[in-house]
Every structure is written in structure tokens, then in C-alpha cells.
Amino acid sequence: MLEIKNLEVSIGDTQILRGLSLSIGTGEVHAIMGPNGSGKSTLALVIAGHEDYKVTAGSVHFEGQNLLDLAPEERARKGVFLGFQYPVEIPGVNNAYLLKAAVNARRKHQGESEIDAFEFLQLAREKMKLLEMDPSFLNRGVNEGFSGGEKKRNEILQMAMLEPRLAILDETDSGLDIDALKAVAKGINALRDPQRSIVLVTHYQRLLDYVEPDYVHVLSKGRIVRSGDKSLALELEERGYDWVQEAASA
């Protein structure tokens, strides 16, 4: 599904990713962990096509296609979804309106007709119920005045509506209370599918208790320094990052 080889990325004069390689198979769930500032969000944003980040070497292929050639909206329409660590507020733009435009952009790309208003509303309500979100969020401005946790749930709602091929969730679990975490995990698990790949960027084992990853990677100083199965996350929880970083530089 996603093939990243020797990726080097800079912002301004600072290099952030230093030869990162990662392969994600169809239907797999990967967790990416690592200290603050190690480059996790940078990786997510580069895959989504953020123009501030310059790729200086390496490649990113999505379903065999060179992703780096595509504009962000083209990547999204092909099924790449990024749940942002810091979802932005867009005051005045109706949440439902943006959601519908996004759904239709994806449908149009797939050669399907636009979703009708009734069908859309029904679908949105259903997903919101699963996520234990009040339907009134549809009528508010995009993330406008949403609490931290509400913003994260809104990201999951968008993901659920868009049914992406590849979902990258950047710290979607941060700032959630216990109940919200369960609701979000439910939302993610509902989307687990042999045809869909999921990348969870997280700092905490908590989320991984609910959404069990197939693989866990540790990102440090712009590189994947260790990969393993879900037991690696438990080990990290216990021992912190120092030992992996030391082992990597040794």
C-alpha cells in the first residue's frame, strides 16, 4: 500500500527526516512512536503533501504510484487521509458543508455521482452515533470553538465518512478523556478492514490497548530505529526511549 524509501526531508535549512524507510502492507495497522520532535508529524505531513516540507532524497509510493508528484487534494481523493495532530479552525464554514464537499470530491474522483443531501445526513448521523458525537456539531463552523477532544473526534468522523484507503492518525488519542478515547477507538476499529491500512502516531500504550497494531516502529531523530510487534510498545511504556536510541547509535 505505502512504500517509503530512504526519505530525507528538510524544512528551511534544517533536515528533519534522515533516510527513513517504511513499508505498510494492505490491511495492516502500524503504530509509530518516538520522542517529541523526532519527526512523526513531519512524516505524516509529507505523505499528505504539505508544501513547507521539502523532500531532498528518497521516494514515497502509494499503491505503486509516486505520491510525491501529486497535489495534496489529489492524494486525498486517491484515499490518503491525515487526521491532524492540531486540526485547524475554519470559522464560518459549516462543518457539514466541508464534510459533504470532501465526500463529493472523493466520489467524483471515483466516478460516482454526488451524494444527495438526505443520504449524506443519514450517513453522518450514523457515524456520529458510533462516535458518541452530538449531531449539532454538523451545524457548527469547522472545529470552531471545539474543545481539543471534540476536534479529534471530528477528525475521526471525517475519516469514517471518507473511508480512506490509508489513514494516518497523528496523535488522535492525545487530549482525550477515557470515554472519548474508547469512542475514538471504536471508530477506528470499525474502519479496520483487509483493504485499508492504518497508521497510528501515538505516545501512549492506552490507545494500542483498544486498537491492536500489527507493527510498532520507533522514530528517533528522523529515522526508524526499531520495529517490532505490539510487545515493543509495552516495552517502551516500561523502559522509555533511551535504550532504543542508545542501541540505535551504538
Next chain:
Amino acid sequence: MSTEANDIDLLVNRRYEHGFVTDIETDSLPPGLDEDVIRAISGRKNEPEFMLEWRLKAYRYWLTQKEPVWSHVSYTPIDYQSISYFSAPKSDADRPKSLDEVDPKLLETYEKLGIPLHERAKLAGVAVDAVFDSVSVATTFKGKLAEAGVIFCPFSEAVIEHPELIKKYLGSVVPYRDNFFASLNSAVFSDGSFVYIPKGVRCPMELSTYFRINAANTGQFERTLIIAEEGSYVSYLEGCTAPMRDENQLHAAVVELIALKDAEIKYSTVQNWYPGDENGKGGIFNFVTKRGDCRGDNSKISWTQVETGSAITWKYPSCILRGDNSVGEFYSVAVTNNMQQADTGTKMIHIGKNTRSTIVSKGISAGKAQNSYRGLVRIMPQATNARNHTQCDSLLIGKQCGAHTFPYIEVRNPTAQVEHEATTSKISADQLFYCRQRGIAEEDAVNMIVNGFCKEVFKELPMEFAVEAQALLNVSLEGAVG
């Protein structure tokens, strides 16, 4: 980050493709202004003596005045002697015979704006007798209006047909001494609209300048007078979303509204004058005096405007709330792009008791444009329990533009409640990226954000106009993406 900012600049940097010049000769007076010119204008229109006298008084007063310099705009001084003050409408022989002869790019814009076919022809200046639809529609309207007793005709016709109304009301809201541009307009006004709604009549349709016959070329000094008698109602739509081309650089219109007891006037404007090129060359200077007088108790005047054009706009639709319990409203969206400068706002003068006013101003700046809001709320000593709410929001697109707010509040009655809120926001690169990550193209994302920003004003426009206005904004901010 800097490349990001440039992208946004590029995005809003659309070109206005319809400012083509024409070298068709018109029946014009030579450039220059003196009393003989004014006599000539009045003479060609067969005006009665009182009208000429009024024009001359205005002219003599104008000579004593200096152009105002206080607005937040700058431009090279206008040479008033280099302007021709009378140009007759083009004869049909000089016009395109059909839409086939019209610049296809202009037609494309009409298409984008969703303007009906029969109106496209008229807007493009096709000879009227080729535009069957438009004429028949207008004729049907005329019949319906006459039945209701509504007068809706060119100003010049009203001067001849209804001199008593003109004498009574002309200059009663905007006196010829009001300001430099109003004085000039009073001296040399070309034509415009006249509307009279009789007592108790609810005008059976929205009156639109689209359908005003024989006034296709009202020229640069337009004059509009609307009188709503006791208990009447009228909604008037001015301008159109189609790009207006005009050879005249200076436009100085005057609009006077009079609402008598229990009457209501709703005046909506969508204006799209040629703004000039990226460097501001060739755009229209638009200096307009618009004022409504809530003369009777419980009367209401509501201004709604969406402005995207002009190189320079200087415009303050205002309300004088004279009658007790009268209501004034001002809803405005002003878009400036490239080198455009807009200095707009409103004045609400509270005189009557329990008078209320609402101001909602939305300014959008892109490119290197400067957008200023200037609003005056004045509560006179006798205006007990007057209330005003002002909300003034600016949206910046890109990094080189500016927004300025100049609120003036004068309260001379302690019972007044005056509230002013102002916000400035930006369309950020992060917002655009967020939308794009959801599969929405950058241009659509900008439109979405801009339309969201303007929602409160659009909902005040008559339904069809609102749809057009939205399309207009999208076209105005359209650019070369990628």
C-alpha cells in the same frame, strides 16, 4: 512559508478580461465644465426651468469647494476640465447586432455568473431591438407596476412627467451642498432611476435596474430618487454582477431614499465596476453619496451591498433616523484585490426616539489592496433609548493587503446603547492545506471560506441576487492555481 504566501497571492490574482476599449464615436459635448455646459445638458434633456436653476446653484457652490482628502485612499488628482459631461447613449447602429459579435470571454463570465440569456445580451450592449426577451419582460413589468400605481422610470422622464414630486423631494436628503461629489453630481447628473410607491402599496415585485427601459447608458453621474409613501414597501436592486465596462473613469452617483410613516425601503446593490489591472491602471473611481431618510415614525431603511469592483471606492450609504421607532440597517461586503482601494462604511444618525440601527460590515482584502471601514454612529440629544449594534469584520488573503477600521461614535443622550465589535482574520495556509487534505481544491477552499465569512450579509439579499453575489465573489477571487 514564503512560497506558501505567494501561492495564495497567485490564487487571488485573477485577471479581469473585459475592459476592452471602444472607439465608437458618441454624441458628446467636448471636455470641460462651465455654466454653458450645464445649460447644454439641461437643454438636451428638455428640462423645465427649475431643474436648470438647481443645477446652476449646485455648480456655483461646487466651484467654492475642495475635493475631500480625508479618506484612506490615494490617487492622482482628477482633472475635472478633461472630462466630457454629456455623452448620448450609443445608437443601435453602433452596437453589436447579436451575441455572436460580443467578446466570447465576456459571455463566458456571464455564463459563470449564471446570468439568464436575455440579460446577457443587454449587458453586453447588444442593440435593444435584438433583445426580444428583455423588452417583453420589461413591458410586462411596466403593466403590473402601473396597476399598483407605482412609478418606476428614468429620472429624466420623471423631471418632465412628475415635476411636483421632483421639486418636493430632490435634494431633500442629499442637498447639493452636501459634499464635493454630491455638488458635482447635482450640477451635471446624466440620468438615473425614479421610484414612487403610493400610500399603502406593497410594490408587487422587486424593482431592478436590469429592467429599466431607456436607461442603458446612465453615464457617470447617476441620480436615483426613491419615495415610499406612508405604509408602503419596496425592494430595489441596483447594479448587476456582470462586469460593467465603462469608458468613464470618474463615477459620482447620488442616491436619495425617503421612507415616510410606516414605510420600508430595502435597497440592495451588487456592483462590479472594472477595478483596473494588477497595477491599478484604468480602473473606475467610484465616489458615491447614498443616503436614506427615515422621515416618518416606524419607518425602515435597509442597505445591503456587495462590492467587488472599482479601482477606488468611496461610499457610505447612510440612514437618518428621524422618525420615532425608525430602523436603519447596513449590510456590506466589500472585496478588494490587487491595487484596489476601498473606503466604505455607513453613517447612522439617530434623531427620533427608540431608533435602532444595525451595521454589519465584511471587508475582504487580497493582493496589495487596502480596505477601510469608516462608520459614524451619532446619537442626538433628543434620541432617547436609541440603540446601535456594529459588527465589523475583516478577512485578509495573503500578506501584502491591509484592513483598517475607523469607527466614530458620538453619543449625546445618556440612554443610548451603542455596541461595536471588530475582528480581523486571515485565510491561513493551514486552513487551505486542511481543506486540500480533505480533497477540496484550493480555489474551492478559498471560496468556501469567503462565502462563510459573508454569510450574514448574503442572507439579507433577495434570494436570486444572493446566489449571483456568491458566484461573483468566487469569480472575483478566482486565480491561476498551479
